[in-house]
Amino acid sequence: MIPRLRERFGKKIEIYHDDVLKINIISKNPPHNGATIVIPNSYQIYGNIPYYITSPILMHFLYGVEHLPESLTITMQKEVADRIMARDKKHSVLSIACRLMAEIKKICDIHPNNFSPVPKVWSTCLQLKILSANNREMNKRILLLARQGFAQKRKKLSSNLINA
Numbered sequence: 001m002i003p004r005l006r007e008r009f010g011k012k013i014e015i016y017h018d019d020v021l022k023i024n025i026i027s028k029n030p031p032h033n034g035a036t037i038v039i040p041n042s043y044q045i046y047g048n049i050p051y052y053i054t055s056p057i058l059m060h061f062l063y064g065v066e067h068l069p070e071s072l073t074i075t076m077q078k079e080v081a082d083r084i085m086a087r088d089k090k091h092s093v094l095s096i097a098c099r100l101m102a103e104i105k106k107i108c109d110i111h112p113n114n115f116s117p118v119p120k121v122w123s124t125c126l127q128l129k130i131l132s133a134n135n136r137e138m139n140k141r142i143l144l145l146a147r148q149g150f151a152q153k154r155k156k157l158s159s160n161l162i163n164a
Contacts, residue, residue, distance in 0.1 A: 002015055002017055016037060018035050018037075019035065020049075020057055020060070021053070021056055021057065021060055022035050023035045023036070023037055023065070024036050024037070024064075024065055024066055025037045025038075025039055025043070025065040025066065025067045025069075026038055026039075026065075026066045026067050027039065027040055027066070027067040028040070039067060042069075042070045043067075043069050043070060044069055044070050044071045044072070044073070045061060045069045045071070045072045045073070045074070046072075046073045046074070047073075047074055047075070048074075048075040048123075049074055049075070049076065051076060051077040051080070051119075051121075054074075054076045054077065054080050055080070055094050057074075058072070058074075058094065058097070058098060058128075059094075059097060062097060062098065062101045062102065062128075062130075063097070063101070063136065063139070063140060063143075068101075068130050068133045068136075069130060070129070070130060071102075071127055071128060071129045071130060072102075072127070072128045072130075073107065073125065073126070073127045073128075074125070074126060074128075075110065075123050075124070075125045076123065076124060076125075076126065077121050077122075077123060077124075078109060078121060078122040078123055078124045079121070080094075080124075081106065081124035081126050082124070083095055084098050084104060084126065085104060085106060085126075086099075092150065093143065093146050093147050093150050096142070096143065096146045097139075097143055097146075098128060100135070100139040100142060100143070101128075101130060101131060101136065101139060102128035102129055102130050102131055103128070103129045103131060104126060104127070104128050105126065105127045105128075105129070106124060106125075106126055107124075107125040107126065107127055108124070108125050109122055109123070109124050110122065110123040110124065110125065
């Protein structure tokens with residue numbers, strides 16, 4: 001896809017071919033240490049990502065990279081998007097993690113026939129506009145507490161938090 005994307009967009013976008021979960025994005029030149037991408041200004045991420053690693057990718061770009069994107073516009077499996085949006089009001093650690101860091105907007109649902117090969121599931125495109133990096137460290141601590149609270153769903157919240 002990289003040659004096709006470069007042919008179509010030229011120098012309008014920067015394309016990186018790397019393991020998305022191993023890169024770090026920073027805003028100033030460091031000593032070279034592996035998969036580090038230096039982006040001095042704001043940036044946005046767009047992608048149709050592998051559905052089985054949606055959560056790790058979102059967590060990486062919300063909490064792992066040094067220099068946060070302005071926004072992420074990502075196509076993902078519809079069920080995961082519904083959990084992030086908590087349409088049934090049943091929040092998860094992922095929905096809390098996303099809501100702490102971003103304003104979430106549903107762009108559209110995508111029928112399986114719009115892909116080749118045709119998947120067995122519907123897709124949804126979500127846009128996550130980053131709110132602020134200022135609270136990221138506090139949000140990480142809130143997520144530790146949320147993970148403990150969701151650890152054993154059949155127990156009372158107080159029982160799960162005793163071990164926190």
